[in-house]
Amino acid sequence: MGISKADIKWIGxxxxxxxxxxxxxxxxxxxxxxxxxxxxxxxxxxxxxxTYHFDMEKFLCIAMSFFFADDLAAVIAAITDIRFTEQCIDLERRLNHFFALLEFYAILSVQPINYIKTQAMFSARAVSYPNPMPRISCRGILRLDTQTHLEDLSNEIFFEIFDYLHALDIFSAFASLNKRISSILRSISLCILISRNHCRNQIDFLSSHLTFHTHQVISIKIRGTIRDDSSIFSLLFSRQDFINLQFCRLTTIDRSTKLDNVIKQIKTFDILVSFNISNLNDETMNVDDKCELTRTMLMHQSSSLRLIVLQYTYDYSNVTSLHLYIDGSPSIVSVLSVIAILRLCHRVRYLHIMLKDNSPVDDTNI
Structure with a gap:
């Protein structure tokens, strides 16, 4: 293991x-x-x-293992292409084999198992529990002898679950389930993810639920063109007002898509941290929207804004007069930032730069 004899002696x-x-x-x-x-x-x-148990995961390779200090959580997934009854029988066999391996490992490592705290949980997307339940024993003690329903889980576990899900998945699985779940849904942060695999019915479903949850949306990652529609940006931003949006990423914008509502909302985002727009097929993006979007982002007033990515070409070749107003410390506003602009606007004949700063200006800075 790479431990020297001196270190081993010191540990002893x-x-x-x-x-x-x-x-x-x-x-x-x-x-x-x-x-x-x-x-x-x-x-x-x-x-x-x-260090002593570094090989436990390899020894228990029939399960996906998660470790936290001296706690072990093992996940065994069922085979999906067989009937539910056969899945339960297969899980019963593999779980018993897992416990046998765990007990054997405990003997080899001289590390006893706390059988009182050893529990098993069966989870399935089915109408009811299997009857009979899988019989699993560990040192002769029967496990899975109690049934835990979804409603029995604590609020903390639900918060952990929702952190891994996007808004559409959350509303599809948990909306209108019961009053307790609805109350939890009103107090979580939401992330919207729309990809090319989604359809218009799903977007309408999401939009209808966002009516009462728009203020909870903090992150958006949207593809403008989906399977059966190409105006997702206009649809969502015209129906919803994302006042607390912090992270925004928009991709694949069609020429017919108008970004008026998007740009209008962007101007009001007070806590925006990151804005990323990436148009892989740049020729399809509306020219007027390019101009307005570029101007809006470069002049955005959000004090929390840390990242702007405008991944589309913009024609600066006809710019002959350029006025720059720079407000910042010379230690962070370098002359190189202006040089980068001049490389884009290579036809500039008139350049006016105004710097607002109360501290002394070095020769190497603007």
Whole structure:
């Protein structure tokens, strides 16, 4: 493992001959030796534990394993192209095999399993639980003996689940389920993702639910052309007002698409952090929208704006007069930023630059 003998000896001395005492209600027990484990609260103890069990995931290769300190969560997915009953039988067989491997690993590593805390959860997108439930035993103790319904999960777990889902998936699966879920949906942040695989019916469904949740949208990633429509930008931005949008990415804009509503809303985004527009087929983008969008983003007033990406060609060749008003410290506004502009506007004959800054200006800066 690449650990030197000196380090191994130091670890041994650190762990050897340790003692402990138990105190209950002011009364102490006698001192007794600690033959396993490490000192509580030491940063070295979890590192040593992780190093000792670094091969556990490979040993339990029949499952997808997740580790957190001394906790292990294993996920075994069913085979999807067989009947539900056969899936349950197959899962029962593989789960029992997994527990057998886990017990064997515990023996090899001299690391006991806490059977009291060992639990199994069965999850399926079916009308009801399988009858009978899969029988799984670990050291003779039957697991899966209780049924946990979706409504039994805590709010914290729902928040974790929703962090991994986009708005359309959330509304499709959880909207109008019950009052508790609806209450949770009103307090989460939403991310909208629309790709080429979506259709107009899905967009209309999403838009109808966004009516009461628009203020929760913080991120948008939209493709303007989907399977059966090419005006998604106009549709969403005309129906919704994304007042709290922070991250915006728009791609594949059709020539017939008008970005008036999009540009109008962009001007009002006070907490916008990142704006990215990428038109891979640049010839289809409306020329007037290019001009207005470029001007709007370069003059945006949001103090939180950190990234602007305008990935489309824009013809600056006819610009002969250029007026620049720069407001910023010389330490961050370099002359190189103006040179980059002049390379685009190579026909400029009249250049006027105004710098607003109270600090001294160096010769190498503007």
């Amino acid at each position: 001395v650190w762990l050897y001959n340790r003692r402990a005492v138990v105190e209950i209600a002011g009364k102490r027990s006698r001192w007794f030796p600690i033959k396993r484990g490490g000192p509580q609260g030491s940063c070295f103890t979890p590192i040593l534990f992780i």
